[in-house]
Amino acid sequence: MTTSPGHPKPRTRLIATDLDGTLLCAGGTVSARTAAALAAAEAAGVQVVFVTGRPPRWMQQVSSHVGGHGVAICSNGGAIVDVRRGELLETFPLGPEETLAVITALREDLPGTAFAFEYPGGFAREPGYEVRMWGSDESHPVGPAEELLGAAGAVRGLFKLLAKHPDLDPDTFLARARTAAGHLAEITRSSPIPLLEVSAPGVTKASSLARWCAEHGIDRTEVVAFGDMPNDLEMLAWAGTAYAVANAHPEVLAAVPLHTLSNEADGVATVVESLLAADGAAGGATGKAAAASA
Incomplete structure (x- = not known):
């Protein structure tokens, strides 16, 4: 799927966000505003996928904050975890x-x-x-x-x-x-x-996220990604829309044109709220146009 001039931007179908330094506050917690934004995204039919360098065993530390969401791509793409059930779904090993x-x-x-x-x-x-x-x-x-x-x-x-x-x-x-x-x-x-x-060669956050999206019929143009460190760069380059948080590594800030507020200032939530509002407005306008032409 491509978007040409004059065509509307694809609706967001998946939010891919790093955890530490991006979504999580100091101490590994999720703010009430961020939790509410992620819940609203899922209620609107948008998948939320955590794409993190953390190993699967560390997901239990944040499961009380993010356990309502289904999937985490862990270890920089090396493992995929069902967060709700704490189950390791797939791995991409290095021999x-x-x-x-x-x-x-x-x-x-x-x-x-x-x-x-x-x-x-x-x-x-x-x-x-x-x-x-x-x-x-x-x-x-x-x-x-x-x-x-x-x-x-x-x-x-x-x-x-x-x-x-x-x-x-x-x-x-x-x-x-x-x-x-x-x-x-x-x-x-x-x-x-x-x-x-x-x-393993070829295994990155981007490769495993792309694989997940392909399995679920989601085009990269329908993905919005967030990150802060060098291990996020491939994912941010792959996603149709990408944001670096304000506290990101200088290399990430230089490589990613769109920036949001820091993790401590609910940068991810700020963008997600705007996306949901924009998608809702676009959906409402489409519905009105269809009704008018009927």
């Missing part, structure tokens, strides 16, 4: 050999890098990978990458590899990692610290 190739390349070019692993069974990490995040106090396998990914290792069906460096600038870390291993996998970042997120 053990490919994962070890990425690890080897990053170790050689960026000494001091340590790795962690997100997979259907949970979370695992190398001893040098320090964890200071929600859920890190839960029991999880710890060992060398080669052991965790080996035939007898715990990691099966890896859908996101995490790489952490002790002291590099986050953007420098990303640039160097892409030079060293970008031909082997998708490498991005969403954290304020030097922490990279690695997915």
Whole structure:
């Protein structure tokens, strides 16, 4: 579907929004206004899909705020989750050999890098990978990458590899990692610290969102997306309409022409409310025109 001059803009059928730094306020909460806007969107027949770097196991942390909505594309496209039921629907894994190739390349070019692993069974990490995040106090396998990914290792069906460096600038870390291993996998970042997120080749927020939309007969021109960090860039470029929140990374603000208010100022809700009002007005005008011609 394309929109040419003189033709009306397609109605919004799906809202795709990042969570941390975009939809969620500090502390991982959703404001009452944002919750109401998302509920109004769904009541109007608009799908709401959360497209996040968070692993599926982290969705339970926000399920009380967003659990009324059906689907989350997690781990930068690596996993699709039914939020209501807490069920993992589909994953797009990075194979053990490919994962070890990425690890080897990053170790050689960026000494001091340590790795962690997100997979259907949970979370695992190398001893040098320090964890200071929600859920890190839960029991999880710890060992060398080669052991965790080996035939007898715990990691099966890896859908996101995490790489952490002790002291590099986050953007420098990303640039160097892409030079060293970008031909082997998708490498991005969403954290304020030097922490990279690695997915299978071709697996991004955009690829999994496009797949979901195709399965539901939704054209990209009918999608409105929101984001704030480099891991959102492919999704924002793919969506028919895209907004960067005011607090977004400079690269995102530069790449995305449309901006909204920050996450703390209900930027997503502000746009969603306007979209619903515009679509409602357009629908009313169409109905009146049809009645007049009858």
